[in-house]
Amino acid sequence: MKRLRLDQRHVPLAATLVVCVLLYVLTGLQYPSFFSPLVLADLFSDNARLDIAALGSTFVILSGGIDLSVASVMALATMFMATAVERFHLHPAIAIVLTLFVGCGVGYLNGALIHFFDLPPFLVTLATLFLARGCCFLISMSPVAAESPFFQSFGEAGLHLGTITLHLGTIVFAGVAIVCIYAAHLTRFGRTVYAMGGNEQAARLMGLAVGKTKVLVYVFGGLAAALAGIMAMANIPSGDPLNYLGQELDVIAAVVIGGTVLTGGVGYLAGTVLGVLILGIMQDFITFGNRDAAWTQITTGLLLFVFVAMQTVLGRWKPGQRQKLWTRRTSTQSIGITS
């Protein structure tokens, strides 16, 4: 029998998986109704929005950047969609395409400013955070209700398998996840993303298309955020300029809990899916027990701390021994020089 060996690189992913399963089982033991397939289906459909946005953000973080504008782009997508359909009576399909274009546009703006002018991603996406939120307010200061029959059917669409329903959000999320995992691990684009996240200079010297990939990564992030915004309208059919305020944190937290390192180059797309699931199960645990919503934030913070501490310790473990030896030797050398 082949012995099961865990590669060091997979430890964070395995830990995420273990925590996810443990949380699920614990919540189920506490509240037996939690094990019903209905709740599981809802868990996926409720978190489809966060999942899609986080998958897009994972590429950005893998490439060594960060995207703070995700939540604002999501809000902008809902606003744009609602006004396009309700006020301008566009065909929903055209509205969806236009909204996705808007998401790509914001993403392109991010990527272009970061790549062409060598600006820090943190600042650029901070500016587009304000920009996208500001565009929401330009469209309308108050929420726009989406009442057309399209949104009604949009919320109810899905595959009915016996008693449970696979909602449209879940199906789209599954599609996005498959495309993302394929793109990350089996295409030239994905390899370039990992390479430039690990060492941008080295990736450039290897002749990889770093610039093009960098812009593409942000465009994809924007596209995913817009798609997430559209999918969110299946649950809440309205466009609200104040939607998802501060949710860029949830997205980043999910990615980090999923085992992706914020300096880039290390992580898995599947981890992000698990990270969102962990946050979702925790949210359910807190609402099932009727606890204060403040606990969601506190436990998210704690989980973040535990996972990052674990990653840091693991990351330091193997190369750390070498580093320690190296430090000692150089320090004795320097003493030798000075004395």
Added chain:
Amino acid sequence: MSSQAVLESASTAPKRGADFGRLHLWGKLLWPALALAILLAIDGICIRGFFSVSIVQGRLTGTLVDIFRYGAPVMVLSVGMTFVLATGGVDLSVGAIMALAGAIAAKAAMPTSLNGMGISPGSGIAIALLVSVLAGMWNGMSVAWLGMQPIVATLVLMVAGRGIARLCIGAANVPLSGTIWTALHNPHLTLPMAPIIVLIVAVVAGLLTRVTSIGLFVEALGGNPVASRYAGVRVGLITFMVYVFCGLCAGIAGIISSADVMIANASSTGMYMELDAILAVVIGGTALTGGRFSLVGSLIGALLIQTLQTTLIYKVPIQQTLVIKAVVVLAVCLLQSAEFRRKSLAVCARLGLSRTRKAAAQVAS
């Protein structure tokens, strides 16, 4: 700092001595100061009575005073944030610490019948500042001794801090009362209290950096942490202290902004304030990558942001303010990008070149 820059400064330093350094710093302050001057000039032309300051009922009033008063929280934050950015780190949790400080101060002063601690508002504020120092210690410990990346280490408190604040006082507004809060809100002095606190914090920070060697250590650490460790700088301790100081500044800012509205709120206090603070420091010429820093620059940056906010409130419909703010942020970032300056110069040169060529062709024909 890139190795080339190190080489350059090393080669020029012995020739020009201290003057070169001072000149360099003024060059850095030039851009933010220029931007502030332009903005103020536009305001002076467009808004009637923008610069007029008068004393009404014994208190100094006027738009300029308001800028100093409402800009105070970001100014205090930017002082602490300058040190953090100078070490090459970042503190995302300051907004949450602000909310936490306000919430703790409010809870401490609430009577015991309302789940409070029932102590005087003054000691409540002291406890709140202590808690912010503790929060800063948590950040410092995560970064300096656990070796986490600053952006994630402080993200933890950014998420959890607001939760703790909400656990303390709930989601609703809690009104603040007591002489000390009224004194902070609207003192019987000619000057409002908030700018005075900013001045004290800034002077203390300035003295710490210029009189003691802490400023030097922080710059060394930001420039090259490994080299400074070999040079005998206690890298871990300095990093830790920087985050503690930033936490304290965030606590002070939280008290000021709670006193401003006489309300403690777990979610609205300090919302997106961390971003404003980081922006102020970057506008002021401190790079996100660490190294050289400028406290005066950060204060100018914070003033620039507040002046912009005030201008927008006067002149622009409220739905457009955020878009304009974003455009200005991008413009300032672009102005500071060497790449952008080089590229735009190249474009200008090409345009000029084509014009001279055309002229030459005309002359030739």
